[in-house]
Amino acid sequence: MKVILTHEVSSLGTAGDVVDVKDGYARNFLFRRGLATAWTKGGQKQVDSIAKGREVREVKSLEEAKSIKGNLESKPVTVPAHAGKEGRLFGAVSSADIAAAVKAAIGTELDKRKIEVPTPIKSTGAHEALVRLHPEVQAKVTLNVVAG
Structure with a gap:
């Protein structure tokens, strides 16, 4: 199952990444904790906005x-x-x-x-x-x- 991460998950990736995980892991862990949403064709806009926001935050927060x-x-x-x-x-x-x-x-x-x-x-x-x-x-x- 493809999911879009909405928060950083240490074993998978950061917010905005599209990852492929097992169905049970997505339903029972990621979705219930609000760490990810299901990937859809229209979800690409959400991925782009999360990635853009992450880039803005990272540049100024490194120092x-x-x-x-x-x-x-x-x-x-x-x-x-x-x-x-x-x-x-x-x-x-x-x-x-x-x-x-x-x-x-x-x-x-x-x-x-x-x-x-x-x-x-x-x-x-x-x-x-x-x-x-x-x-x-x-x-x-x-x-x-x-x-x-």
């Missing part, structure tokens, strides 16, 4: 993305979470929690969909997350998860 990357990588971000006595969390730290902690620490607002955590964070201590700021710029954020 900004590099400066944000420097701020994110310069110091660890403290993420408060509910934990037991032995440092095990009640649940896990989500990308929304990380985005809120970054906003509180640095003042930069991040999109939670652009934050990737390689393994679920279920304990206190130091962890790392990857933030896709721009197609060419990715920042590694050091997270200090504390009980709080």
